[in-house]
Amino acid sequence: MLDNPKNDPDLDRDLRAVWHPCTQMKDHASIPPLLIERGEGIYLIDRDGKRYMDVISSWWVNLFGHNHPRLNAALKDQADRMAHVMFAGVTHSPAIDLACSLVDLTPSHLTRVFFSDNGSTSVEVALKMSLQYWQQTGQVERVRFIHLSGGYHGETLGALSVCGIDLFREKFEKVLMENIEVTGPDCFRCPYNLRPESCGAECFEPMEKTLAENAKTVAGVVIEPLVQGAAGMKMYPPVYLKKLEDACASTGAHTIYDEVAVAFGRTGALFVCGEHGLSPTFLCLSKGITSGYLPLAATLTSEEIFQAFYGEPSSMKLFIHSHSYTANPLACACANETITMLRENNFLETLQPKIKYLGEVGNRLRELEWCGEFRQTGMIAAMELVRDKKSREPFPPELRVGYRIYLEGLKRGVFMRPLGNVIYFIPPLIIMEKEIETMIDAADESIRAVLKK
Ligand code: PMP
Numbered sequence: 001m002l003d004n005p006k007n008d009p010d011l012d013r014d015l016r017a018v019w020h021p022c023t024q025m026k027d028h029a030s031i032p033p034l035l036i037e038r039g040e041g042i043y044l045i046d047r048d049g050k051r052y053m054d055v056i057s058s059w060w061v062n063l064f065g066h067n068h069p070r071l072n073a074a075l076k077d078q079a080d081r082m083a084h085v086m087f088a089g090v091t092h093s094p095a096i097d098l099a100c101s102l103v104d105l106t107p108s109h110l111t112r113v114f115f116s117d118n119g120s121t122s123v124e125v126a127l128k129m130s131l132q133y134w135q136q137t138g139q140v141e142r143v144r145f146i147h148l149s150g151g152y153h154g155e156t157l158g159a160l161s162v163c164g165i166d167l168f169r170e171k172f173e174k175v176l177m178e179n180i181e182v183t184g185p186d187c188f189r190c191p192y193n194l195r196p197e198s199c200g201a202e203c204f205e206p207m208e209k210t211l212a213e214n215a216k217t218v219a220g221v222v223i224e225p226l227v228q229g230a231a232g233m234k235m236y237p238p239v240y241l242k243k244l245e246d247a248c249a250s251t252g253a254h255t256i257y258d259e260v261a262v263a264f265g266r267t268g269a270l271f272v273c274g275e276h277g278l279s280p281t282f283l284c285l286s287k288g289i290t291s292g293y294l295p296l297a298a299t300l301t302s303e304e305i306f307q308a309f310y311g312e313p314s315s316m317k318l319f320i321h322s323h324s325y326t327a328n329p330l331a332c333a334c335a336n337e338t339i340t341m342l343r344e345n346n347f348l349e350t351l352q353p354k355i356k357y358l359g360e361v362g363n364r365l366r367e368l369e370w371c372g373e374f375r376q377t378g379m380i381a382a383m384e385l386v387r388d389k390k391s392r393e394p395f396p397p398e399l400r401v402g403y404r405i406y407l408e409g410l411k412r413g414v415f416m417r418p419l420g421n422v423i424y425f426i427p428p429l430i431i432m433e434k435e436i437e438t439m440i441d442a443a444d445e446s447i448r449a450v451l452k453k
Contacts, residue, residue, distance in 0.1 A: 008032075008035060008047065010035060010047075011032045011033070011035060014032070014033065014035075015028055015029070015032065020033060027403075031407065034046050034052065034410070034415070035047045036052075038066075038067065039054075039065075039066020039067045040065075040066060040067055041065035041066065041067075041428075041430065042054055042055075042065050042066075042427060042428045042430065042431050042435060043066070044058075044066065044415060050413065051413055052410065052413055052414060052415040053413060053414045053415065053427075053435065053438065053439055053442075054066070054415050054427070054428065055414055055415060055416045055425050055426070055427045055439050056415065056416060056417055056424065056425070056426050056427075057292065057426050057427060057428050058292055059287075060229065060261050060266075060287050060288070060426050061287045061288060061290075061291070061292035062288075062291060062292030062428045063264060063265060063288045063291040063292065063338060063341075063342070063428055063429045063430075064291045064338070064341060064428060064429065064430055065428045065430050066292075068291070070337055070341065071291055071293055071334055071337055071338070073337075074333045074334055074336070074337035075293060075294075075330055075333060075334055077333065078094060078329055078330050078332075078333035079330060081329075082329055083328075083329065083330055084325065084328050084329060084330070085329065086324070086326075087115065087322075087326040087327045088322060088326075092327075092329050092332075094327075094329045094332030094333045094335075094336060095115065095327040095329065095332045097332070097336050098113075098298075098327075098332045098335050098336050098339070099113040099115075099298075101336065101339050102285070102298055102300060103300070105270055105271070105274070105339070106271055106273065106274060106283060106300055107271075107273055107274055107277075107278070107279050107280075109279055109302045109303070110280075110283055110300040110301065110302060111301075111302060111303045111306070112300065112301050112302070112303065112305070112306040113298050113299075113300050114129070114298065114299045114300075114301070114319070114321075115296070115297065115298055115326050115327035115332075116297045116298075116299065116323050116326060117295045117296060117297055117323050117325045117326065117328065117331075118154070118286055118295050118297055119153075119154050119258075119260035119261075119284070119286035119287060119297060120153070120154025120155060120156045120159040121154075121156070121297055121323060122258075122260060122284035122285060122286050122297035122298065122299045123153040123154050123158070123159040123162070123222070123256070123258055123260075123284050123299075124154075124156060124158045124159055124321075125284075125297075125299040125321060126220075126222075126256045126282035126284055126299050126301075127145065127158050127159075127162070127219075127220075127222070127256070128158070128319070128321055129282065129299070129301060129305060129309075129319060130145075130219045130220045130254045130256065130281070130282065131143060131219055132308075132309070132319065133254075133305050133308050133309075134219050136308050136309070136317055137308050139216075139252075141216055141217050142216070142217060142218060142219040142253075143217065143219060144177075144178060144179050144180055144214065144217050144218055144219060145161075145162050145177075145179045145180070145218070145219055145220055145221065145222050145256075146179065146180045146181075146182055146207070146210055146211065146214070146218055146220075146221045146222070146253070147162040147163070147164055147179055147180070147181055147182070147221070147222045147223070148164050148181070148182055148183075148184030148185075148207075148223060148224075148228070149164040149181055149182070149183050149184045150164050150165060150184050150186070150228045150231035150234055151163060151164040151165070151184065151222065151223065151224055151228060151231070152164075152165055152168070152224065152228065152229060152230035152231060153222055153224070153258050153260075153284075154260075155168060157172065157175065157176065157177075158177065160172060160176060161176035161177035161178075161179055162179055162222045164181050164184065164231075165230060165231060168230075180210060180214065180218070182206050182207045182210045183203070183206045184203070184207075184228070184236075185201065185203045185234070185236035185237075185240055186203070186234065187234070187235060187236055187237075187375075188234070188372065188373045188375070188384060188392070189392060190203070191203070196235070196236060196237045197237070199237065199239070200239060201236070201237060201239040201240040201242075201243050203236075203240070204240055204243040204244070204247075207221070207243075207244065207247065208243070208247050211247050211248065211251050211253060212247075212251065215251040215252070215253075218251065218253045219253065219254060220248075220253050220254030220255065220256050220281065220282075221244060221248055221253055221254070221255055221256065222256040222258060223241070223244065223255070223256070223257060223258065224258050224259075224260075224261065224262070225238075225241055225257050225258075225259060225262060225272040225273065225276075225278075226238065226241075226262060226267060226272050226377055227261065227262050227266075227267070227377050227380055229261040229262075230419065231419075232382065232384060232419045232420060232421070232422035232424070233375065233380055233381075233382035233419070233422060233424045233426075235375050235376075235377045235380075235382075238272075238276045238278075241272075241276060241278055242276070242278070245278055245279065245280075248281075254281035254282060255279075255280040255281050255282070256280065256281065256282045256284065257272070257273055257278075257280035257282065257283050257284065258284045259271055259272055259273070259283060259284060259285055260284055260285060260286045260287050260297070261287055262377075262380070263285050263287075263288060263289075264285075264287075264288035264289060264291075264338070264342060265288065265342055265347075265348060265351065265378075265379070265429050266288065266378055266379055266380055266426065266429075267377050267378035267379070267380065268348065268351055268352065268355055268378035268379065269348065269378070270342065270348065271283070281301060281302060281305065282299055282300065282301050282305075283299070283300040283301075284297070284298075284299050285297060285298045285299075285300070286298070288338070289335045289338065290331050290334040290335045290338060291334065291337075291338040291341075293331070293334040293338075294328065294330055294331035294334055295325070295328075295331065296327075296328065296331035296332065296334075296335055347429075351378070351379060351429060353433075354379065354429075354431065354433060354436065355376075355378055355379060357433045357436055358376060358379065358381055358425070358436050359376050359381075361436055361437050361440045362374050362376060362381050362383075362425075362440055364440060364444060365383045365440065365443065365444060365447075368383075368444065368447060368448070369389060370385045370386060370387070370389070370447065370451050371383055371384075371385070371386075371389070372384040372385060372386035372389065372392050372394075379426065379427065379429060380424070380425070380426045381424065381425045381426075382422050382423070382424035382425070383422065383423045383424070383443070383447075384421060384422050385401055385402070385405075385421045385422070385423065385447070385451075386421070394421055395421050397420065401421055401450060401451070402418030402419070402420055402421050402422065402423065403418070404450045405418060405423055405443075405446045405447055405449075405450050406418055406446075408445070408446035408447075408449045408450055409442055409443065409446045411446075412442040412445060412446060413442070414438075414439060414442040414443070414446070416439075416442075416443060416446075423443055423447065425439060425440075425443070427439065
C-alpha cells in the first residue's frame with residue numbers, strides 16, 4: 001500500500017497509526033518521516049545511525065543539545081522523588097524555585113508567575129487574564145486584542161484568533177474571536193524604503209492609529225518581540241516595541257509579549273524585554289524554558305493585575321483556568337537546571353563570538369542569486385529565497401522550493417525544516433563555530449542543488 005523506501009516495519013506502523021502535526025500525510029507515502037532513535041548534542045541519530053544536525057532545535061525548543069547529562073540528571077533526580085502532582089491546593093519546590101528565578105530575572109514589575117504547559121496555553125492565559133482584569137476593574141467594554149499581520153501565537157482557537165497568518169487561520173475564520181489585525185513591520189519589503197538599523201519604526205503608524213481609534217475597547221496588544229518566527233523569522237528593530245509601549249501606556253491597553261520563541265538566549269539575551277528596558281504587562285514563556293526536555297510554560301504578570309483577582313472567595317474574582325499538568329515537577333526541574341546553565345560561566349557572553357561568526361559565515365548566502373535577504377537577530381538567522389533578486393518576487397508555493405531544499409539538506413546530514421521560502425537557522429546555543437560553518441555550507445549546497453538551472 002505504502003511506498004516505504006526504508007522498508008522498516010516501524011515506519012509502516014507509523015504511517016498506519018500516527019497523524020503528524022502540520023504535515024500533509026500524503027507526503028509520507030513517498031518520503032517517510034525520519035525515524036530518530038537517539039539525540040547527542042546538536043545531532044539527531046536515526047535508526048541506521050545517520051546523523052542530522054538539528055539546526056532548528058526541534059521546533060526552537062532545544063538550547064543545550066539532546067541527551068545532556070545535567071538535564072538528564074535533573075530529570076532523573078526529580079523522577080525519583082515525584083513525577084507529578086496537581087497544582088491547585090498543592091505546591092512543590094521545583095515550581096517555587098522556578099517561579100522565584102523567573103521573577104528575579106525578568107523586569108522588576110513582573111512579580112507573579114502562572115504556569116501552564118505549552119506556548120499556546122501561555123498566550124491563552126495572558127488573553128484570559130487581560131480580559132478578566134478589565135471585567136473586574138470596570139472597563140467591561142475592553143474585549144478585543146490587537147495583533148500584527150505575520151504574528152503567530154499558537155494554534156488553539158484563542159491563540160489563533162490573534163494570529164496574523166492566513167495559512168493557519170483561514171479554515172477557522174468563522175469561529176475566531178473578533179480581534180483587530182494591524183499591518184506589522186516588514187523590513188525586507190519596507191513600504192517606507194528604510195533600513196531597520198536606522199529607521200524610527202515609521203511603520204508603527206497603523207498601530208498608533210488603531211490603538212487611538214479603539215482606545216476604549218482594546219484589552220491589549222499581542223506581539224512577538226523582535227522576531228516573528230512562524231512568519232519566516234521576520235525581524236524588526238526594538239524601536240517598534242518602544243513606540244508600542246508608549247502608545248499602550250497612553251491608552252491603557254495591556255502589552256502581551258509572546259517571548260515563547262525568542263527568550264532564554266536565542267537573541268543573545270535572557271529576555272528581549274529585559275534587554276531593551278521594556279515593561280510588558282504579560283510575558284509568555286515556553287519552548288526553551290526546559291531546553292527542549294518537557295512541555296512547560298509560564299505567563300508572568302504584575303502585582304497590579306494579580307491584585308485585581310485577589311479578594312474574598314465570595315467575590316469570585318479568582319482566575320478560573322487550569323491544566324492537569326500545570327507546573328509539572330519534572331518539567332520544572334529541567335527548567336531550573338536550564339536556567340542555572342544559562343546563568344553560569346558567562347554563558348550568554350560566550351554566545352557573542354558565535355553570533356558574530358554566524359553573521360560572517362551566513363553572509364556567504366547573500367551571494368546566492370536567490371537570496372532576497374539574509375537576516376539575523378542573535379542566534380537566529382534566516383534566508384528568504386526569491387525568484388528574482390531585484391523585484392523580490394517570491395517563488396510560488398506550488399514549487400515547494402523550501403521543502404525540496406529540506407530534502408537536499410537531509411542528504412547532507414542537516415535537518416532544516418523551512419518556513420515556506422525561508423530557510424532558517426535557530427540551532428541549539430551550544431553549537432560550535434565549525435558546526436555553524438557546516439550548517440551554512442550544507443544550506444548553500446542544498447539551495448544550489450534545487451535551484452540551479
Ligand atoms: N508563540 C510563539 C511565538 C511561537 O513561536 C509558538 C510555537 N512555534 C507558540 C506561541 C505556540 O507554542 P506551542 O507550539 O508550544 O503551543
